[in-house]
Amino acid sequence: LRSSLLTGFSIPGRLEKLIVTLFADDTTVYLSDLDSFDNLEDTLAEWCNGSRAKFNITKTEIIPIGSTEYQNTVHHNHMIGPLSSKIPQNIHIVQDKECIRILGAWIGNKVSTHAPWNKVCKEIEDSLEHWGKSHPTIEGRRLIVQMTVAAKTQYLTSAQPMPDVITTKLEKMVHTFLWGDAQAGGINKQTMHSSHQRGGKKLVDIHARNDAIKLKTL
Template sequence: MLRHSELQGFKIPKVKDKLITTLFADDTTVFLSEFDKFTDLELILNKWCIASGACFNVNKTEVTPVGNPSYQRDVISTRCIHPSQEPLANEIHIAQDQEPVRVLGAWIGNHIDQTTIWSPVMDKIKDNLNRWNKSHPTLFGHRLIIQMVVGGMTQYLAKVQTMPKQVEDDLQKIIRNFMWDGKKAPVNINTLHLPIRQGGVKL
């Protein structure tokens, strides 16, 4: 319904079709141009809810203004996508500048701090490694734990969000500290990446 509607959505250079929505499970992301009316979107969603028997949760709706800084400020201050339109309902949250909004595990927003996005993940990694360390794993046990915890907790976010250099450096320190129980490392991290026959542990 959304893709065949009159909503303009985003027009991407050299791309024939407009970008209007992405869907995954019960999450829906809709892209509106400044000339699209939110009320038109609501009518479409209400029709879909009636047909499907589902219920659209307006209280979970978040809006991230996209465009030049002046337009973003206007949307935040007036709650209007366009000056000719009615303000958005108070139940709808409009993300402020530097405020991240989560979309399918990634965080989007205007001027958001990528390092801050990674902070909860880094804390979880530290907590998990501390718990595992209480079992006094062997050198190869450390390797498996690092691959499972650090690799498992960073792979998706690094793919969709990218990883800042600061976070990468901090992870290296965490890995090195865990690998050698906080003691001075007898070999550098590059050596640990080597195959066992070459003196590494295939980290």
């Protein structure tokens, strides 16, 4: 792709143009309005023939980047630019306020910072409800919180910082899962977060975990 005829993005201060980023089996391609979609398809077909791999073009999703006028033109004409061929109808062009997942992060135009987190919260809520039906012990509930609330939010927090309102929502979900609807739990929160040596349960502290992730990204 980098040696193809594609123009890609020019980034100030960098000699190389940005055309593609790869991770495992995910490929993100950056096309300018001077590129043509059929050139991309031809390049991918050539690569697949040489590598004996198969590229699932039907799973491709396109996010128009640029002015509102340009984005509207892409949606209306189903073309990325005046020199481009038509984008096949079976390829999804992402609409405003719609987000798609790229390498664990949720990306889109005019997307609320809460949008991706609402999906995660719903998944966690459903998971905790499912586990709660087995009536686990308090230690079992702690382990379940670690592998649902902690595990399902850690990577996304590093990619897209967790809003405070989501942090509060998750903490309430954890409290309810541990102690039911009671306002006060059997063990106070500070003790639950403490280590076993200090008589605690080493329950994930979402606030502290999020702060630690922020420090790593500075």
